[in-house]
Amino acid sequence: MAEVKEDNQLYDDINVTPMLDLAYVLLVVFIILTTASVQGVKVNSPQTLAVKSLAKPQTRAITVTRDGGMYLDAYPVTLETLADGLARYKASNPALPVVVKGDADAQYEKIMAVLEVCKKLDITEVGLVTKRVGS
Template identity: 75%
Template sequence: MAADVKGELQAYDDINVTPMLDLAYVLLVVFIIMTTASVQGVKVNEPKTLAVNNLAKPQTRGITITADGQVYLDAYPVSMDQLRDSLAQYKAANPALPVVLKADAATQYDKVMEVLEIAKRLDITEIGLATKRLQ
């Protein structure tokens, strides 16, 4: 105190960077979480439509069909038999199982119909078709 009274200023010997590092780590964690959350699923060129509905519901299963006809269930490649068996298990656990079908615009129509037939046989009635909004 006596030094301050005489008008002398004392300089800090070091700067505390801990709060700045805490902020950097929090931003890094947020960036990692947001990046991994946005890359789930299989990329396809969806057909375009005027109306787009929000089809996201809890326990929704996603079926994706690529342009070459490969079928994915929740981003995992499956055959039609594996798709039927997996959907039957999900349907047994949740009778009101919601499913979203996302197919590439260049997909052969018969693949889409095969998936819809499997859903019909399993009595899955909540089916959404994912599209992109026309600009």
């Protein structure tokens, strides 16, 4: 006689592999979204009519706030630590691109000090961040 096998068998355990796959995907998405949201220090950029995109890989951002505070990629720095940090980046990438984000109400002297540091380190790719008029 032939044995009959039922397709509707009860299982003693639950297959959690699909749930773990979903959990790992959600974890990766969460990590990417939270690290992408940290972009730097907010400043009120001056406005201009001519705007050109300066986005390049490995671009370093120097931010000067209204009260004169300076940041290198969202980390607070002084002129000395700014020069040290840029020198390290310049050693690994000789064509280091830098953008300066100055608040519209920042002291002009602070912006010039940052540009002097870039000049001393022979950083030639320097851009100034502005807002397009009407944005």
